[in-house]
Amino acid sequence: MSPLSLLLVVAVSAPALAERPPPNPDPRPMGPPDPHLDALAGASEVGDWAVSLETGFPFFGARGQVALPWMGLNAVGSVNSALFTDTWALGGVSRRWVDTHRVVLSGEILVGGTIRSGDLSRRGPASQTTLRLARGHGRIVPALTLSSRHVLLTDVQEIQTAEGDIVERSRSIAWSPVASFDVGVGVCPGFAVSAGLDVPWFDPPGFSLPGAHINLIVGGWK
Amino acid sequence: MSRLPLLLLSLSPLLGCVNSRTQWVEVTVTTELIAPEGLSAPVYGEWNHTWSGEGELRVPLLPFEDFAADGPGVVSTTLLVPLDGVEGLTLYAWMDLDGDGLHCAPGVTDEPAGLGEALPFPATEADVTLSLEAPCLGAEALWDGG
Numbered sequence: 001m002s003p004l005s006l007l008l009v010v011a012v013s014a015p016a017l018a019e020r021p022p023p024n025p026d027p028r029p030m031g032p033p034d035p036h037l038d039a040l041a042g043a044s045e046v047g048d049w050a051v052s053l054e055t056g057f058p059f060f061g062a063r064g065q066v067a068l069p070w071m072g073l074n075a076v077g078s079v080n081s082a083l084f085t086d087t088w089a090l091g092g093v094s095r096r097w098v099d100t101h102r103v104v105l106s107g108e109i110l111v112g113g114t115i116r117s118g119d120l121s122r123r124g125p126a127s128q129t130t131l132r133l134a135r136g137h138g139r140i141v142p143a144l145t146l147s148s149r150h151v152l153l154t155d156v157q158e159i160q161t162a163e164g165d166i167v168e169r170s171r172s173i174a175w176s177p178v179a180s181f182d183v184g185v186g187v188c189p190g191f192a193v194s195a196g197l198d199v200p201w202f203d204p205p206g207f208s209l210p211g212a213h214i215n216l217i218v219g220g221w222k
Numbered sequence: 223m224s225r226l227p228l229l230l231l232s233l234s235p236l237l238g239c240v241n242s243r244t245q246w247v248e249v250t251v252t253t254e255l256i257a258p259e260g261l262s263a264p265v266y267g268e269w270n271h272t273w274s275g276e277g278e279l280r281v282p283l284l285p286f287e288d289f290a291a292d293g294p295g296v297v298s299t300t301l302l303v304p305l306d307g308v309e310g311l312t313l314y315a316w317m318d319l320d321g322d323g324l325h326c327a328p329g330v331t332d333e334p335a336g337l338g339e340a341l342p343f344p345a346t347e348a349d350v351t352l353s354l355e356a357p358c359l360g361a362e363a364l365w366d367g368g
Contacts, residue, residue: 124241153241159302161248162346 035219036184036192040143041104042132043094056213058082086116145180192217245305257294265291272310311340314361326358337364
């Protein structure tokens with residue numbers, strides 16, 4: 001290639017090279033926090049927090065999360081009730097396991113207790129493990145949540161016999177999975193709403209009615 | 223039982239650790255079965271809670287355990303009886319004269335039955351005397367209203 005043609009190639013290709021954006025080490029856009037993404041994804045980025053208030057059928061509740069400065073963990077607190085007869089109070093940690101520009105996958109482990117009133121009353125220490133898959137980052141965030149709830153039930157039998165009283169304990173675990181699908185919409189910076197469907201499964205293999213809910217979500221920087 | 227486990231056991235309902243607590247009594251019941259003179263055959267029946275349920279759902283004579291004896295005489299039975307939501311212990315029994323295992327099947331009108339309450343209750347030992355003298359009557363017909 002002659003020097004003249006080489007100069008011509010460089011002159012033509014120079015504007016194109018100049019217009020190419022610099023590589024972005026962080027594919028996530030900068031800007032205000034996405035509280036609906038944070039809440040629906042189940043974990044906030046470092047420095048952020050999110051609180052959601054839920055109302056619907058059968059579930060009512062409140063959930064808060066705040067990012068901790070260690071290992072990407074979030075501290076999570078949750079109070080949730082089905083028709084105010086099956087109430088769960090849980091706390092624990094969550095973490096984003098996958099966070100790309102398109103998808104956020106998080107997991108959380110909560111422990112606490114539950115009380116159910118009525119004819120099928122029960123109570124005991126409880127745990128909940130949850131996987132949340134959300135499509136971010138944008139004004140509209142769809143999200144899928146899969147939760148597995150467990151309750152440790154301890155039943156005590158006190159038996160009076162001629163030889164004296166006997167106390168017997170039996171333990172069992174009750175399992176109740178819940179699946180939810182939400183669509184969250186950012187209303188303004190720091191405020192969002194979401195609506196979703198719930199598919200609870202109380203005490204399998206019995207059938208449970210599906211439900212629906214609306215969330216009000218706020219969040220922001222600490 | 224030492225004090226600490228007893229204290230934890232007492233506090234556990236408040237802490238939400240105990241799902242349910244039920245009380246039972248193991249009762250040894252001495253039953254005297256009295257049959258009309260000259261009759262002897264196996265006796266079958268059932269143990270009942272004299273009363274069970276609360277409010278409008280309170281009902282008498284709820285069977286919870288089968289009873290069987292080779293014939294008239296004294297029989298000892300050990301029962302595990304709940305103390306929550308039930309009251310009393312009542313035995314209904316009948317004599318199987320024809321050996322068919324059925325009380326007064328069609329065509330049979332002479333199999334005697336009786337009803338008696340075991341006392342005292344609740345207690346770990348109780349007694350009941352049952353006179354088998356009412357042919358083909360069920361427990362409801364023999365119930366005098368408690």
